[in-house]
Amino acid sequence: MTEVPSGRAVLSASLALGVAVALIGASYGVLAVANGLSVAQTSVMSLLVFTGASQFAAVGVIATGGSAATAVGSGLLLAARNSVYGLALAPMLRGSLARRLLAAHFVLDESTALATAQPDPKAQVRAFWVSGVSIFAFWNVGTLLGAVAGRALENPAALGLDAAFPAGFVVLIGPHLRSRAGRHAALLAAVLVILTTPFLRPGMPILVAALAILVGLREAPE
Amino acid sequence: MSWAAVLVLSAGAYFFKVLGLVIVGGRPLPPRLQACLALIPAAMLSALIVSNTVTVGQHLVIDARLPGVLAAALAAWRTLPFPAVIAIGAGVTALVRAFA
Numbered sequence: 245m246t247e248v249p250s251g252r253a254v255l256s257a258s259l260a261l262g263v264a265v266a267l268i269g270a271s272y273g274v275l276a277v278a279n280g281l282s283v284a285q286t287s288v289m290s291l292l293v294f295t296g297a298s299q300f301a302a303v304g305v306i307a308t309g310g311s312a313a314t315a316v317g318s319g320l321l322l323a324a325r326n327s328v329y330g331l332a333l334a335p336m337l338r339g340s341l342a343r344r345l346l347a348a349h350f351v352l353d354e355s356t357a358l359a360t361a362q363p364d365p366k367a368q369v370r371a372f373w374v375s376g377v378s379i380f381a382f383w384n385v386g387t388l389l390g391a392v393a394g395r396a397l398e399n400p401a402a403l404g405l406d407a408a409f410p411a412g413f414v415v416l417i418g419p420h421l422r423s424r425a426g427r428h429a430a431l432l433a434a435v436l437v438i439l440t441t442p443f444l445r446p447g448m449p450i451l452v453a454a455l456a457i458l459v460g461l462r463e464a465p466e
Numbered sequence: 467m468s469w470a471a472v473l474v475l476s477a478g479a480y481f482f483k484v485l486g487l488v489i490v491g492g493r494p495l496p497p498r499l500q501a502c503l504a505l506i507p508a509a510m511l512s513a514l515i516v517s518n519t520v521t522v523g524q525h526l527v528i529d530a531r532l533p534g535v536l537a538a539a540l541a542a543w544r545t546l547p548f549p550a551v552i553a554i555g556a557g558v559t560a561l562v563r564a565f566a
Contacts, residue, residue, distance in 0.1 A: 253548070257548045260548060264556070281472075285469065289475070292479075306467055312468055315471060315475075319475045320479070323482045325510060326479070327490075330482075331503055341488070344487060351486070361507075404530070405556055406559070410514070412548075414539045415552075429505040430511070437513045437521070458502060460505045461498055
């Protein structure tokens with residue numbers, strides 16, 4: 245498997261992901277403005293919500309004629325997984341309350357995956373901040389450009405950018421598949437997503453898949 | 467979408483992040499619970515890969531993303547650099563989409 249980036253490579257991995265993040269942020273900006281959000285609302289969403297899937301879900305509900313309450317509900321369902329990431333990151337991110345409250349804003353799919361893949365505590369903290377802050381920068385610049393430019397990048401799918409995220413996640417999951425429990429959890433999570441997708445609102449299957457961590461109960465405690 | 471909705475979503479999204487990292491996290495946890503929490507990345511990354519590759523909304527869909535992600539998995543297995551794996555995933559998807 246490709247080595248999960250560590251040390252200086254975390255920065256280049258974050259920058260590579262960042263380019264994709266900026267382009268997807270731009271497409272979010274285009275979509276949001278096209279569905280009646282102002283440029284200011286679109287950008288504030290990226291600055292404050294800062295969870296791409298939640299933002300796309302919210303705008304997507306508006307696009308299909310859903311209410312603002314449904315849009316917020318869908319966004320929050322997808323945001324709930326960040327609390328699970330926070331639990332995984334908590335032992336790594338120590339420090340003052342103010343520092344942890346700031347760190348919370350950068351709890352993301354990407355920052356969690358890069359941080360938890362690092363070999364030692366120092367590298368974990370560095371990977372978290374480098375990836376979290378750089379993705380924040382790329383995401384918000386992309387959003388603003390997309391919102392302002394309007395139709396400039398209406399179809400990121402033509403560039404295959406929708407596959408960029410799962411491709412990155414394929415690398416990041418590598419180290420977690422070395423243990424038997426990790427492989428079982430990953431397999432069970434995949435099956436849960438496939439089985440529940442037709443029956444649940446978008447976003448819910450990913451939360452249901454979190455049940456796969458229960459295979460850890462079979463691990464003998466040290 | 468109103469400013470109120472934007473701000474409620476913002477506050478809610480931040481609450482979930484703080485809930486895990488600051489409110490619940492950082493306390494000593496029972497070993498069995500720790501064993502489960504250690505599996506979070508494996509489970510969630512797997513779920514994200516599957517949902518981003520073969521679902522659209524509530525439908526299971528096989529499209530150009532699947533060959534792209536499979537090519538990326540092959541590239542990762544052959545130890546190509548991280549940015550190359552992403553480029554291959556996006557590039558194969560774009561090519562299949564353009565010509566299929």
